[in-house]
Amino acid sequence: MAPLHVAVIGCGLIGGSLGMALRMLPGCGRYVVHAFDREAGRAGEAVQMGAADVAAASIREAVAGADLVVAAVPAEEVAGTVREASSHAPPSAVLTDVASIKGPIVEALAGKTPGGQAFVGGHPMAGSERAGLVAADPFLFQNAVYVLTPVASSPPAAVQRVREMAEAAGAQVVTLSPEEHDAAVAAASHLPHVAAVGLVLAAEACARDGVPVLQLAATGFRDVTRLAMGHEDVWKPILMMNRARLVEALRAFRDALDRIERAVATGDGEAVQSLLQRARALRQAFRLPAKGYGRPIWDLVVRLADRPGAIASVAGALAEEGLNIADIEILRVREGEAGTLRVGFVSEAAMLQAVQVLRRRGLQAWPR
Numbered sequence: 001m002a003p004l005h006v007a008v009i010g011c012g013l014i015g016g017s018l019g020m021a022l023r024m025l026p027g028c029g030r031y032v033v034h035a036f037d038r039e040a041g042r043a044g045e046a047v048q049m050g051a052a053d054v055a056a057a058s059i060r061e062a063v064a065g066a067d068l069v070v071a072a073v074p075a076e077e078v079a080g081t082v083r084e085a086s087s088h089a090p091p092s093a094v095l096t097d098v099a100s101i102k103g104p105i106v107e108a109l110a111g112k113t114p115g116g117q118a119f120v121g122g123h124p125m126a127g128s129e130r131a132g133l134v135a136a137d138p139f140l141f142q143n144a145v146y147v148l149t150p151v152a153s154s155p156p157a158a159v160q161r162v163r164e165m166a167e168a169a170g171a172q173v174v175t176l177s178p179e180e181h182d183a184a185v186a187a188a189s190h191l192p193h194v195a196a197v198g199l200v201l202a203a204e205a206c207a208r209d210g211v212p213v214l215q216l217a218a219t220g221f222r223d224v225t226r227l228a229m230g231h232e233d234v235w236k237p238i239l240m241m242n243r244a245r246l247v248e249a250l251r252a253f254r255d256a257l258d259r260i261e262r263a264v265a266t267g268d269g270e271a272v273q274s275l276l277q278r279a280r281a282l283r284q285a286f287r288l289p290a291k292g293y294g295r296p297i298w299d300l301v302v303r304l305a306d307r308p309g310a311i312a313s314v315a316g317a318l319a320e321e322g323l324n325i326a327d328i329e330i331l332r333v334r335e336g337e338a339g340t341l342r343v344g345f346v347s348e349a350a351m352l353q354a355v356q357v358l359r360r361r362g363l364q365a366w367p368r
């Protein structure tokens, strides 16, 4: 099969991860990645780190022979970057992006590129609070949902070319209209980001009043505020470009907080209980994918001795039974004594079988 030339503009977390995936994952030998970044030397670093085959000195150079152009730049830079790429790319190229907001970008570009090429909006639902090439990971998109937002005028062959790239990177493609996408990410991604920022600012205000917040901030605070470490250069344009939808989502959040506040302030224990119960049941019913997974994962936990080879013995026992580990995490370690490992499987049956396998080996294991 003839190689496909992909120009990745913007060699940060997402552009770098995509370049690595297309070059490194099995079955991806088809893609030749040409990289450009506006920071001098960054495209060269991308080549050194395995995220690109060729470093280009300009957008013009990067897209000269491109079959596919991916704008992996902050959302407010996408339209300008795509227009510049379009005016230098071959007429047969397909242009796409990875930005976290779609409506304004698709409206500006679909059917309106200067070179007449198709633009198909894209957004991988995978990322990190870390920015830059240093945080890039070839497995970032593995099993992640990758939204494409074609419009009526999008040629099916162009959509297919972007779909194949996303699937080659390991993702599962979901097609939505730009409006559906923006409404969904307002609640599922942009609001959680803003909520994390709000929690950190609230903790700072309490700390200023003399409350020893950070001394007691443990895994709970860490887990719900991780997103607040995301970079403002990436997040400011996302929030600004999805303003109306975000304001709606914030209103719903504020209503929920008001209900909780009223119940707490009036000492209405029954109302507090019912709100907590409802949220717990809803959250459990969501069965969200584990980080990096587009589908739910069934977890077990296993207690381990803190000694060399302890994890290998769990992995080995599972491998002998043909049980594939989909996700793994060390939850806690008491140095020199013991630790707890979380192991994820793609089906409940595999997880339950794994519990039995580990118990037969004398290990303490149970479904999580």
Ligand SMILES: NC(=O)c1ccc[n+]([C@@H]2O[C@H](COP(=O)([O-])OP(=O)(O)OC[C@H]3O[C@@H](n4cnc5c(N)ncnc54)[C@H](O)[C@@H]3O)[C@@H](O)[C@H]2O)c1
Binding pocket: 009, 010, 011, 012, 013, 014, 015, 036, 037, 038, 039, 042, 072, 073, 074, 075, 077, 081, 098, 099, 100, 101, 123, 124, 125, 126, 127, 128, 129, 130, 131, 132, 133, 231, 233, 234, 238
């Ligand atoms: N961070 C996430 O979790 C995440 C997840 C999915 C999608 N996205 C989207 O991916 C895009 C990139 O985000 P990121 O997290 O990779 O950011 P990043 O800061 O890690 O990387 C952005 C890169 O683009 C370069 N750049 C900026 N403007 C440029 C321009 N005009 N021309 C060429 N290069 C330029 C920067 O130098 C940087 O190397 C954004 O649109 C974002 O909304 C981010």
Ligand SMILES: O=C(O)C(=O)C[C@]1(C(=O)O)C=C[C@@H](O)C=C1
Binding pocket: 099, 100, 124, 125, 126, 127, 128, 129, 188, 189, 190, 227, 230
């Ligand atoms: O896991 C994270 O750190 C992310 O921020 C990833 C996340 C999200 O899940 O909301 C954030 C923004 C992107 O546009 C896509 C994915």
